[in-house]
């Protein structure tokens with residue numbers, strides 16, 4: 001006869017099923033130097049590196065927990081530094097479920113000088129400063145949930161968007177003029193969202209490929225649906241050339257394609273339809289509904305262990321030449337929307353690279369645009 005579990009055991013079973021630990025995680029850095037702790041063998045996910053952080057207590061906010069944990073573990077007072085939300089993610093370790101609320105904090109030079117030689121934290125744990133390139137290359141084993149955080153950290157502080165092909169329509173050969181302009185004027189090693197707004201996906205893909213061949217130093221985001229009026233969200237820009245595919249860091253999903261995706265999936269099938277398998281996603285959002293849809297897609301992709309949603313554009317922040325009839329959000333409304341996103345937020349619309357500080361102060365991590373982001377127009 002099977003033995004009935006007692007109350008205590010039942011509680012443990014229930015706990016195991018429902019208890020999700022909320023954790024505040026601090027990605028502390030100074031320029032390209034990032035601070036890692038080391039989890040000792042007896043801890044959950046032990047013998048791995050970690051970002052500084054810990055459980056959020058019942059009556060504190062994630063940011064309060066962040067400030068407290070960083071002070072308790074390292075002695076670093078981050079009260080006056082800008083705390084930028086990177087994202088939120090849920091991870092099921094099997095023996096424990098966690099929700100990580102992840103923030104990025106850049107230390108001032110003086111704070112870094114003060115702490116850069118600390119080899120141990122205040123709780124006796126090992127601390128180490130590591131190069132961003134080595135961290136992103138996976139040289140420091142971290143808990144599995146941190147894979148997504150590392151992908152988020154790949155986003156630079158500025159993203160250049162190409163002009164649409166139609167911008168060169170007065171030229172005898174608009175495609176050649178488009179190509180020449182972008183080859184000549186993209187900043188060295190920049191991240192470029194190649195948006196031609198060309199309805200023909202083949203032609204758009206061919207232009208993107210030519211630009212990538214001509215500028216092997218840049219990294220690119222290419223449309224997932226070729227940015228056309230295509231209703232089929234499974235259609236992607238056809239770039240199959242392996243010599244250049246390493247330059248692609250993400251596929252871009254338009255607001256329209258995102259909402260079509262949402263309409264096409266029921267709650268039960270979200271996990272089976274997570275779009276592009278090949279690359280991480282960057283999504284355009286304009287309102288609460290689309291941010292909630294992006295969160296849903298991002299969460300499903302993490303669950304399916306697909307490459308994550310690494311960022312969303314929220315636009316338009318300010319008035320822009322490209323959308324003269326659209327009422328801009330303004331920084332305050334933009335900031336309120338940014339808070340809802342479970343992934344890093346990129347400002348777009350009427351911005352220049354110098355507005356990065358405003359974006360950071362309002363909860364973003366990056367700024368994007370066309371006109372003011374090219375060498376020729378700075």
Ligand SMILES: Nc1nc2c([nH]c(=O)n2[C@H]2C[C@H](O)[C@@H](COP(=O)(O)OP(=O)(O)OP(=O)(O)O)O2)c(=O)[nH]1
Pocket residue numbers: 021023025043044045049050051052053054055096098100143144145146
């Ligand atoms: N601090 C930190 N925790 C992480 C990271 N990535 C990750 O999955 N976690 C997980 C591991 C733990 O399950 C949880 C952090 O909780 P914690 O550090 O307060 O808990 P713990 O298990 O170390 O301590 P305790 O329960 O023994 O008090 O979040 C990370 O980068 N930093």
